[in-house]
Amino acid sequence: GQQVMQIPQYQHVQEGEDFTTYCNSSTTLSNIQWYKQRPGGHPVFLIQLVKSGEVKKQKRLTFQFGEAKKNSSLHITATQTTDVGTYFCARRREYGNKLVFGAGTILRVKS
Amino acid sequence: SQTIHQWPATLVQPVGSPLSLECTVEGTSNPNLYWYRQAAGRGLQLLFYSVGIGQISSEVPQNLSASRPQDRQFILSSKKLLLSDSGFYLCAWSKRTYEQYFGPGTRLTVT
Numbered sequence: 001g002q003q004v005m006q007i008p009q010y011q012h013v014q015e016g017e018d019f020t021t022y023c024n025s026s027t028t029l030s031n032i033q034w035y036k037q038r039p040g041g042h043p044v045f046l047i048q049l050v051k052s053g054e055v056k057k058q059k060r061l062t063f064q065f066g067e068a069k070k071n072s073s074l075h076i077t078a079t080q081t082t083d084v085g086t087y088f089c090a091r092r093r094e095y096g097n098k099l100v101f102g103a104g105t106i107l108r109v110k111s
Numbered sequence: 112s113q114t115i116h117q118w119p120a121t122l123v124q125p126v127g128s129p130l131s132l133e134c135t136v137e138g139t140s141n142p143n144l145y146w147y148r149q150a151a152g153r154g155l156q157l158l159f160y161s162v163g164i165g166q167i168s169s170e171v172p173q174n175l176s177a178s179r180p181q182d183r184q185f186i187l188s189s190k191k192l193l194l195s196d197s198g199f200y201l202c203a204w205s206k207r208t209y210e211q212y213f214g215p216g217t218r219l220t221v222t
Contacts, residue, residue: 033210042201042213043155086153092209097143097162099211101155 002027004091006102014110019076021105023089030092032065032072033099038085046074079109113138117202117214124221130175130189132217134202137183142204144185145211146177149199161185197221 005024013019023032031050035043047056049065049072056063060083062075076083086106090099114137124130136142146158159177160168167177174193178186185202197220203211 031209042216043211045210045212048208048210088155090211096160097205097209098145098157098160099209103154106153 002091002093002100004029004032004089004100004102006089006105008105009103010106010108012108012110013079015081016078019079019083019107021074021087021089021107023072023074023102025070025091028069029065029072030069033090033092034063034072034074035088035090035101036085037088037104041085043088076107079107081109081111083107084109113204113212115202115204115212115214117200117217119217120215121218122220124192124219126194126221127191130187130192130196130219132187132200132202132219134185134187134214135183136185136204139183139204139206141182142206144179145203145205146175146185146187147201147203147213149201149216150197155201159185159187192221194221 007022031048033048034046036046037043047063052069053067054065060077064073074087084107086104088101088104090101116135144161147155148158149155157170161179164179164182175189200217202214205211
C-alpha cells in the first residue's frame with residue numbers, strides 16, 4: 001500500500017561515527033520528505049526530494065532518492081550529540097495533501 | 112514569517128472529562144491544517160485534516176472531533192476522554208509544496 005518502512009528502528013553510535021537510516025516503499029514515490037524530532041520536541045521539516053537519483057546535502061547530512069523512486073536514505077557524517085532524535089521519512093499520499101510517515105529511526109549518540 | 116501555536120503545552124485530565132486543544136497559525140492564509148497524535152514517542156497518526164473553514168476530514172474513528180471556526184484556527188475536542196486518548200498531540204500546517212510545519216505540541220495525560 002502507501003506505507004513506508006524505515007530501518008533501523010533504533011541506532012546507538014559513538015560520537016564521530018557515521019549514521020544512515022533508510023526509507024523503503026513497495027510503490028513508486030512522487031516525493032519523499034525527511035523530518036527530525038528532538039527528544040521532547042516536535043518534528044521539524046528537513047528536506048524534500050522529488051527527482052529520481054536526487055542527492056541533496058545539508059552540512060553533514062546527505063539525502064538521497066533512489067533511481068526507481070522507491071527508497072531514500074539519510075546519512076549523517078561524523079555524528080554529534082546534537083544529532084540525537086528520531087528521524088522520520090514521509091511520503092505524500094496519492095490524493096490530497098496528506099503525508100504518510102514512517103515509524104522513524106531513533107538515533108542516540110554516545111560522547 | 113509563519114508561526115504555529117498550540118496550547119496548553121501539557122494537560123492532565125480525568126477520564127470522562129471534556130477536552131479542547133487549540134492551534135493557531137500566523138503569517139499565512141488558507142493553510143491546510145492537521146491534527147496528529149503520537150504515542151510512546153514514536154509514529155505520527157493523522158487524526159484530522161482540513162483544507163478550509165468548516166471542512167474537516169476524519170482519518171480514523173475515535174473519541175475525538177475537530178473544528179475549524181476560522182481560517183487559521185484548528186480545534187481538537189472530546190466530550191468524554193478515555194485513558195487511550197493519552198498522548199502527544201501535534202498540530203501542523205502546510206501549503207502547496209506539501210511539507211508540513213508542526214507546532215510545539217500538547218502532552219495529554221488522561222488519569
